[in-house]
Amino acid sequence: MENKDIVISVSILSSNFKNLEKEITSLNFSGIDEFHLDVMDGHFVDNISFGLPIIKCVKSLTNLPIETHMMVDDPYEFIESFTKAKVNTFTFHIESKSNIKDTIYLLKEKKISIGLALNPDTPISAIEPYINDIDRVLFMTVYPGQGGQSYIMSVNDKIDEFTKKYSNSNILIGVDGGIKLDTIKNSFLSGARMFVSGTGILNSNLGYLGVVKELRKTILR
Ligand code: DX5
Ligand code: ZN
Secondary structure, three states: OOHHHOEEEEEHHHOOHHHHHHHHHHHHOOOOOEEEEEEEEOOOOOOEOOOHHHHHHHHHHOOOOEEEEEEOOOHHHHHHHHHHOOOOEEEEEOOOOOOHHHHHHHHHHOOOEEEEEEOOOOOHHHOHHHHHHOOEEEEEOOOOOOOOOOOOOOHHHHHHHHHHHOOOOOOEEEEEOOOOOOOHHHHHHHOOOEEEEOHHHHOOOOHHHHHHHHHHHHHHO
16 A cells, blocks of 8 residues: 555635635645535535635646535536536535436536545445446545534444445545544545545644645554
8 A cells, every 4th residue: 555545635614715825825735635625505514615716716726636525405506617617526415416317427428527425324325326437435424514523433334334345446435524633544444545634634733734744644554
C-alpha cells in the first residue's frame, strides 16, 4: 500500500467563507488530493449550504479535482449546470428522489465520474444494483447536514461487509463525516481509501499541511 492509493479530500463546509480565496489557496498547498463541496438544498437535509456560484469560484482557484456531494432531493436537476462548471465527480444519495438509473445514465452521457452516497442507516443492498455503473461509493459516517459531528463507528461494519464482497471491483470506497486523526485508521482498516475531512483539517492546530501529512502517516502506521 502506497500513499498514492489514498485520496484525502477536504470538505470546505466549515471553512472561513469571509476569505474563501485565501482558504482555497492554502488548501491547494496542503497535500490534499481533492476538494469536496457539500451542496445542501434545505429539503434533503435541513441546512442550505451553497451552489453553483461557490463551485465556480472554487474551480477557478484550484487545479485539484472537485467532487460535489449532493445532499439534495433531486440531484438529476443539477447535472446539466454542474457539468458545465466542470466538476469532476458528482456524488448523489441513494436516498434522494431522483430516478437512480436515469441519473447514472445522464452522468455517463456527460462523461463525469459517478459517486453514490449512502446514509449511516442505509444497508449496502440499496446500492448493490448500481455497483457496476458507478466509480465510487461514499459511506456517510455521520448523518448528513452539517460539519463537526462525531464519527459513527458502527458504519465500519458496513464498510467491512462491502469491502469483502466487492474486493475484485475497482470501485473507490470513501468515507465522509468525523474523519480525524483518531478515526481515520479504523475506516482505512475497514477498506476505505478516500477520506473526506472538514473540521478534522480546517480546525486542526497542526495547520493544514501538518494535519494532512499526519492523516496520511496515521493510515500507514
Ligand atoms: C456532512 C458533510 C460532510 C462534512 C464533513 O453532511 O457531507 O462532508 O462537511 O465535515 P466533518 O469532517 O467536520 O465531519
Ligand atoms: Zn460531504
